[in-house]
Amino acid sequence: MRLHHVRPAAACLALVLALAACGGKDEAAQKGQGKAGQPGQGTPQVGFVVVQPTSAALVTELAGRTTAFERSDVRPQVTGLIRRRFFTEGALVRRGQPLYEIDPRLYRAAANEAQANLASARANQEATRILADRYRPLAEIEAISKQDYTNAVAQARQATASVGQTRAALETARINLKFTTVPAPITGRIGRSLFTVGALVSATQADPLAQIQRLDPMFVDIQQSADALLSLRRSLQQQGVSATTAQVRLKLPDGSDYGQTGTLEFSEALVDPTTGTTTLRARFPNPQGLLLPGMFVRASFAQAINDNAFLVPQQGVSRDPQGNATVILVGPGNKAVQRKVTADRTQGQYWVVTQGLKKGDRVIVQGLSKLRPGQGIKPVPAGTPQRVQAPPEGQGGDAQSKQKGG
Incomplete structure (x- = not known):
């Protein structure tokens, strides 16, 4: 009876040990397969x-604003009524081209008066000169007193000075008469007229008659922070970093590139205390008039080269x-x-x-x-193709059969 009880217990123990051994082999096999078969677990x-x-350029992109290359106010230099206007608003005008006419009648009369005064002064100058010449030999023989001769010479000199004064007055009158025609001070595109025909203008008024701007070429004023400027100057002191002549490119307000390239003209030697920035000015050709004064743009340029x-x-x-x-x-x-x-x-x-x-x-x-x-x-x-090895025969099929069976 005891033998019958011992044999079933031993058989159960042997079965448990066999199952444990099989499980350990399977686990070890799975670990080994993971190391060898899973991608990325080996040396990558x-x-x-x-x-x-x-050599790499130190490219900077900053905000800028366009400015006219030349700009001039058309202002009257005499007082009077505007009689005529000779230009079309928005047109291109040339330097010296007449733009306005101010009533010239008073200034023409003043010039005529000055001309007459000059003629009178010259006649008086001639008379006093002849009198002084006649008194000279008479004073030498004491036929007249020396004082009379001295007075005659002084009058001749006063007459000569009077001629000079009246000649200057005539020149002033002629200049004022010429100022009644208001010319264009520069060549450029003129804006709207701020005064119409019949308006009274004067040389001391605050408002100009019109404004002319030269738009080709065009300036772009670029704002750079003082910190960035100091960083650039420190970089230029390092070995291998050198300055370069900057070619500037623009991006227009709509994000498109401006076809023309510009050159950096100069950098101001002062920093604006309110904004902490300094101004760099670039010059751009503008043959098609695409750039207009006051436009906000983005400027990119190389300030130095790092070798x-x-x-x-x-x-x-x-x-x-x-x-x-x-x-x-x-x-x-x-x-x-x-x-x-x-x-x-x-x-x-x-x-x-x-x-x-x-x-x-x-x-x-x-x-x-x-x-x-x-x-x-x-x-x-870089660029070498990576080789991916296929799993050995049998392992892939066993894995697939196991996945299907699982």
Whole structure:
């Protein structure tokens, strides 16, 4: 009876041990299959580029406002009524072209009067000169007193001075008469007339008669902050950074590019205390009159060239939580190494890296999605196709049959 009870218990124990052994083998087999068969669990293949120093322009984009190349107010220089207007509003006028006529009758009369006064002064000058010449020999022989001769000479000199005064008065009268025709001070496009025919104008009035603006070429005043200007000057003091003649490009208010390129003329040597900015002025050709005074535009230009910059594809540069730019390099022993760099701007499809890299560094630009610093990698040149191996025969079918069976 005891033997019958012991044999069933031993059989149950042997069955449990056999099942446990089978389960352990299956688990070990599954682990081994996961290491060998699942993609991405082995040494990852990454693509890299070898960076070399190159020349990169320090391109700046700033807001600007268009300003006429020349601008002049048309103002009267004499007082009177406007009799005629000779131009069409909005038309192109030439320098010296008559624009208005002010009633000239009073100024013509004043010129005629000055002309008559000059003739009278000249006659008096001639008479006093002849009298002085006659008194000279008489004074030498004491036929007349020396005082009479001195008085005659003084009168002759006064008459000569009077001729000069009346000649100047005649010149003034003629200038005033000429001012009754108001000419264009510059060549340009004239705006609307602020005074009509019959209006009384004067030389001391505040408002101009009209305004003329020269629109070809055109100025663009660009505002740059004092901080950016100081940063640029510090960059120019560094080795490898040099100034350049800036070619300026514009974006119009509608976002389109202005076809013509301009040149940077100068930078003001002062900072506006209210805005903290300094003004840079660029000159643009405007043959079609597309640019008008007062337009807000965006100007981009290169203020300097960095000869020690590195161009890194944008996909190879990332940002940490603090906003610092970082790259991952192929380090010694084919280990991934993370490094902080200075990349403040882009140039096309590249980041311009000015600090943090050296010649010959291998920057990883492919296979970065799950890459961690310090991880072992298999580096290949960027663009190399990655080979994906198919699972061995039998494993794929068994897995599929297991999935179907499960």
